[in-house]
Amino acid sequence: MNMNMQKMNMMLLDMIQHWDPFGYGSDAYETEAVDVLQAVHEYDEIRPLAEKIQAIYEFSFEEVIPFEKCVKMAEQLLKAKNEVECGF
Structure with a gap:
């Protein structure tokens, strides 16, 4: 994993x-944060990511x-991910 990817993961994890x-x-969600981070890399669209985020927290x-809260979070995470990826 390159440094940019590591930095991006740290930033996204921090947001989550x-x-x-x-x-x-905020310390109550460690395992969920890791699951959400993985989902951010799997999904490039807001709605599917928001559904996944909602499912992760509901399961736990x-x-x-x-x-709507999940959609806002998905938007922020994908925006951050795209800004970092465009900077490569």
Whole structure:
């Protein structure tokens, strides 16, 4: 893995970990953050990524994040990913 990819993953992971959709504190979502990071690399479109994000958190916490919140997060993550990739 090259340095740019590593930096991108660190930045994305940081964004994901600071997202606190249930108000449990940002350190409550470590395994979900890693799953979401993987999903960011698998999906290039907002809606499928948002659906995946919603499913990851619902599976872990048995609570549903409103879809609009997942869409906003997916938009931010894909925007950040695309900005870094365009900088290569």
